[in-house]
Amino acid sequence: MAKLLENNLQSQVKGLVEVENLSVGFRRKGVFTSVLDNVNFTIQPGEFICLLGPSGCGKSTILNTIAGFIKPTGGSVVVDYQRITKPGADRGFVFQQYSLLPWKTTFQNVEFGLKVRGVPKDERKELVDYYLNRVGLSNYRHAFPYQMSGGMQQRASIIRALVNSPSVLLMDEPFAALDAQTRHMMQELLLDIWQDLKSTVVFVTHDIEEAVFLSDHIFVMGVNPGHIKTMVNIDLERPRHVDLMLTPEFMQLNRHVFDLIREETLKSMAFEE
Amino acid sequence: MSNIPSERSLPIEFWNSFSLSIKSLFGHSSEVSKEPFSARKRNQLFRRMLSILLFFGIWQILCMMKFNFWINFSFLPSPIEVSEATVKFFSTNALIHIQSSVIRVLAGYFFATILGVGLGILIGWFQKLEDLVFLPLELLRPIPAVAWIPLAILMFPDAESGMIYITFIGAFFPILISTIKGVEGVDMLLLRVGQCLGAGQWYVFKDIVVPGAMPSIASGLVIGMGNCWFCLVTAEILAGRYGIGYITWESYVTSNYPPIVMGMLMIGLMGSLSSYLVERLIHLLMPWRITKKKTA
Numbered sequence: 037m038a039k040l041l042e043n044n045l046q047s048q049v050k051g052l053v054e055v056e057n058l059s060v061g062f063r064r065k066g067v068f069t070s071v072l073d074n075v076n077f078t079i080q081p082g083e084f085i086c087l088l089g090p091s092g093c094g095k096s097t098i099l100n101t102i103a104g105f106i107k108p109t110g111g112s113v114v115v116d117y118q119r120i121t122k123p124g125a126d127r128g129f130v131f132q133q134y135s136l137l138p139w140k141t142t143f144q145n146v147e148f149g150l151k152v153r154g155v156p157k158d159e160r161k162e163l164v165d166y167y168l169n170r171v172g173l174s175n176y177r178h179a180f181p182y183q184m185s186g187g188m189q190q191r192a193s194i195i196r197a198l199v200n201s202p203s204v205l206l207m208d209e210p211f212a213a214l215d216a217q218t219r220h221m222m223q224e225l226l227l228d229i230w231q232d233l234k235s236t237v238v239f240v241t242h243d244i245e246e247a248v249f250l251s252d253h254i255f256v257m258g259v260n261p262g263h264i265k266t267m268v269n270i271d272l273e274r275p276r277h278v279d280l281m282l283t284p285e286f287m288q289l290n291r292h293v294f295d296l297i298r299e300e301t302l303k304s305m306a307f308e309e
Numbered sequence: 310m311s312n313i314p315s316e317r318s319l320p321i322e323f324w325n326s327f328s329l330s331i332k333s334l335f336g337h338s339s340e341v342s343k344e345p346f347s348a349r350k351r352n353q354l355f356r357r358m359l360s361i362l363l364f365f366g367i368w369q370i371l372c373m374m375k376f377n378f379w380i381n382f383s384f385l386p387s388p389i390e391v392s393e394a395t396v397k398f399f400s401t402n403a404l405i406h407i408q409s410s411v412i413r414v415l416a417g418y419f420f421a422t423i424l425g426v427g428l429g430i431l432i433g434w435f436q437k438l439e440d441l442v443f444l445p446l447e448l449l450r451p452i453p454a455v456a457w458i459p460l461a462i463l464m465f466p467d468a469e470s471g472m473i474y475i476t477f478i479g480a481f482f483p484i485l486i487s488t489i490k491g492v493e494g495v496d497m498l499l500l501r502v503g504q505c506l507g508a509g510q511w512y513v514f515k516d517i518v519v520p521g522a523m524p525s526i527a528s529g530l531v532i533g534m535g536n537c538w539f540c541l542v543t544a545e546i547l548a549g550r551y552g553i554g555y556i557t558w559e560s561y562v563t564s565n566y567p568p569i570v571m572g573m574l575m576i577g578l579m580g581s582l583s584s585y586l587v588e589r590l591i592h593l594l595m596p597w598r599i600t601k602k603k604t605a
Contacts, residue, residue, distance in 0.1 A: 139597045
């Protein structure tokens with residue numbers, strides 16, 4: 037199994053994300069609105085980054101430009117020294133909404149990325165079964181999405197992206213629709229399966245606790261227009277477990293990020309501080 | 310809830326129970342909450358049988374009364390007369406008429422499905438193709454089946470193919486339009502899923518677009534089937550000798566009224582039956598669909 041995973045990892049740089057002077061805007065009725073203005077950052081391969089900020093700050097937009105769904109109006113996104121112009125299998129995406137193909141079973145959904153790239157059947161089966169097992173969905177491999185709960189569907193969506201060993205894993209508030217207990221379990225599970233692959237992860241969230249728990253660095257974003265306000269280093273040791281959230285170091289970091297973000301949240305709601 | 314009905318609540322109570330019984334007649338049994346499941350099913354069946362009895366019963370009574378107020382029932386064949394005509398019809402060679410009609414509908418529907426779904430998928434997917442065919446199709450679409458008859462006589466080598474053309478036209482446009490809408494309306498999210506998993510055009514098409522369009526295509530197929538039967542009478546006006554529509558038309562021309570109603574009811578029956586069969590078949594093709602009819 038490890039050999040299969042190893043063979044899936046190519047030998048070049050995997051997951052270096054360089055965003056330079058990124059601006060995204062759109063024109064409506066002659067008025068140009070800027071969603072993102074001159075965003076700059078570099079993410080090293082294998083890092084776990086959270087984009088944290090109030091709604092409307094453009095964090096999903098950054099994700100969509102890295103994914104290749106949106107074209108920037110200015111600047112560039114470069115992944116592994118290749119400029120991004122369209123979506124690709126090297127940048128896996130986990131959507132906020134439930135995005136499994138309703139007409140395919142769990143197994144068929146998860147194997148889809150492998151199938152379209154021509155991976156042979158038995159290899160596909162081995163990989164998919166391994167991941168289904170890791171996330172506890174083995175008994176549901178032949179179930180349709182409508183027969184599964186939200187948490188189960190999101191687990192399937194995550195391994196659907198991971199089974200392709202992407203250089204970059206992009207996640208747009210994937211746990212937002214789940215209840216608090218499920219969310220904590222999913223956060224731990226995500227870190228667990230990420231440890232092996234060590235893809236770069238860019239995770240969008242508005243939940244401070246989630247960001248502090250998951251990431252190596254948090255990019256705190258501001259609004260009007262969207263930009264990166266600060267970068268916070270999260271020095272907590274890995275592997276991390278849910279009970280970490282009750283420790284003083286965690287609470288301290290939480291508080292720190294909270295203060296940073298409060299100003300921006302109020303601004304986004306147009307209140308004066 | 311007070312036990313003493315007030316001036317205002319009485320009409321509301323009445324309306325509630327009235328609408329509940331109407332709804333249960335049409336199968337919204339989930340709203341008739343207080344009965345246990347098997348009793349509910351039994352009562353639903355009973356009500357549906359009752360509806361048929363009422364339908365024929367009221368019709369019979371209105372004929373016997375020679376009811377004539379705005380709508381004139383005095384010359385209308387009664388259910389008894391119609392059933393007599395039906396018996397007479399089936400004692401002669403009824404089968405050949407039924408067979409001819411069914412074949413014409415099936416043939417027309419078959420071509421309409423192949424062409425409608427095939428063309429619809431291509432038009433929905435390729436913008437350039439849509440630009441090319443859109444205007445001519447939109448021009449032809451509103452033309453009713455009747456208006457096609459003269460041209461069908463001119464264009465087709467024999468009456469049979471002309472009739473199949475008419476039933477084809479009836480089914481073709483609903484199927485085509487629903488297919489186009491289905492393809493165009495595929496969820497953008499699922500298309501993005503395909504893109505970020507590295508799926509090329511062919512896989513996106515096969516595994517995302519076509520299954521995504523299926524619900525819309527399905528409704529087009531059901532409507533198309535109904536329309537097909539609807540156009541049948543029109544088509545069989547062309548016919549020389551056989552068909553249910555032909556029987557109906559001939560009876561009208563010879564002022565023999567009971568077979569007209571018989572023909573109408575037979576077409577209605579066969580139309581509903583075939584629509585129902587199409588629906589069941591579609592259901593088999595889409596096992597992932599959650600329909601409201603599934604009970605817990």
